Amino acid sequence: MSKLRAAITSVGGYVPEDKLTNADLEKIIDTTDEWITTRTGIKERRILRDPNKASSDMAAEAVKEILAKKQLDPLDIDCIICATVTPDMIFPATANLIGDKVGAKNAYGFDISAACSGFLYALNLGTSLIESGRNKKVIVVGVDKMSAIVDYTDRTTCIIFGDGAGAVLLEPTPEDVGIMDSILYSDGSGAKHLHMKAGGSLRPASIETVAAKEHFIYQEGKHVFKFAVTGMADVSQELLEKNDLTGDDIDWLVPHQANLRIIDATRERINLPREKVMINIHNYGNTTAGTIPLCLWDYEKKLKKGDKLVLAAFGGGFTWGAIYLKWAY
Numbered sequence: 001m002s003k004l005r006a007a008i009t010s011v012g013g014y015v016p017e018d019k020l021t022n023a024d025l026e027k028i029i030d031t032t033d034e035w036i037t038t039r040t041g042i043k044e045r046r047i048l049r050d051p052n053k054a055s056s057d058m059a060a061e062a063v064k065e066i067l068a069k070k071q072l073d074p075l076d077i078d079c080i081i082c083a084t085v086t087p088d089m090i091f092p093a094t095a096n097l098i099g100d101k102v103g104a105k106n107a108y109g110f111d112i113s114a115a116c117s118g119f120l121y122a123l124n125l126g127t128s129l130i131e132s133g134r135n136k137k138v139i140v141v142g143v144d145k146m147s148a149i150v151d152y153t154d155r156t157t158c159i160i161f162g163d164g165a166g167a168v169l170l171e172p173t174p175e176d177v178g179i180m181d182s183i184l185y186s187d188g189s190g191a192k193h194l195h196m197k198a199g200g201s202l203r204p205a206s207i208e209t210v211a212a213k214e215h216f217i218y219q220e221g222k223h224v225f226k227f228a229v230t231g232m233a234d235v236s237q238e239l240l241e242k243n244d245l246t247g248d249d250i251d252w253l254v255p256h257q258a259n260l261r262i263i264d265a266t267r268e269r270i271n272l273p274r275e276k277v278m279i280n281i282h283n284y285g286n287t288t289a290g291t292i293p294l295c296l297w298d299y300e301k302k303l304k305k306g307d308k309l310v311l312a313a314f315g316g317g318f319t320w321g322a323i324y325l326k327w328a329y
């Protein structure tokens with residue numbers, strides 16, 4: 001019997017209307033459009049300004065787009081996996097809130113915390129649920145409202161991050177398409193270089209933690225950059241070799257959008273021209289778990305059935321990995 005594969009059969013996305021441009025940032029911190037553009041490739045980001053809206057609202061919009069495109073009854077969704085580091089609340093899981101907002105009353109759901117690699121971790125798990133035959137329709141979401149944890153007086157972090165959500169529908173297929181292979185890694189010793197100091201059980205929120213600005217992203221940019229360049233490039237190359245592929249066989253690299261220089265390093269390592277790389281960092285910045293599904297969303301019309309894609313990410317944890325898939329529609 002041929003193996004049942006898990007295929008992405010639809011993509012949805014959502015970015016807030018409000019833009020935060022490099023020119024806007026020039027007015028609030030000591031920076032320039034030229035510095036941000038040459039060091040990161042970012043021109044603008046989207047910001048969810050409505051104080052009553054959170055990650056689940058952006059994710060629900062992305063999922064609703066899938067429901068409309070596929071004319072899918074939300075009651076038919078079996079499971080929602082939400083990758084995020086900016087859940088609406090510490091608990092319950094944002095996946096549960098998304099399920100409620102889209103009417104997925106028969107679905108169970110849970111969150112995955114793997115920062116910028118979160119979507120890959122969630123996609124890997126969703127794939128197993130489909131391949132095992134346990135579930136038939138799994139929604140995998142990557143969403144982050146990074147503006148909720150960014151200190152807009154810190155010029156080393158506020159220039160990078162933005163808000164947005166992307167989602168895919170995973171379904172079984174007997175065809176030779178879908179998720180083919182994955183390699184995922186994590187290394188908790190990297191936590192010291194990229195984390196949020198307070199708000200968890202180690203340092204619960206207090207007047208002191210707020211005064212010390214410990215509820216914002218702490219990032220040692222240079223250090224993370226070094227690990228990200230080698231981590232994302234190495235794992236992409238390892239995945240190709242494991243599947244007897246070279247860059248020539250790959251139609252699209254879908255890299256986490258953290259910094260254009262990290263994207264270029266990965267691309268060069270697996271020998272791909274820029275035209276084969278999905279890039280939207282100039283429009284949205286780094287939306288953490290949102291970047292990879294938002295790339296798929298932006299480039300959906302260019303994709304053809306059978307196209308070979310490598311998805312690659314590196315982020316907080318440290319977490320990193322790559323997924324090889326064949327596009328299914």
Ligand code: UT7
Pocket residue numbers: 030031032035036039040116155156157159160220221222223224225228257258259262286288314315316
């Ligand atoms: O997605 C999750 C994982 N995160 C990442 O992958 C991010 C990885 N890191 C990066 O992308 C880069 O390290 C940054 C974009 C965060 C920073 O770029 P960099 O080229 O590593 O800059 P740097 O931190 O080495 O700073 C170089 C200089 C410093 O000045 P001095 O000490 O050389 O005088 C900084 O103070 O640039 C200065 N600087 C800025 N100047 C203008 C730092 N931020 C800014 C700024 N505008 N926004």
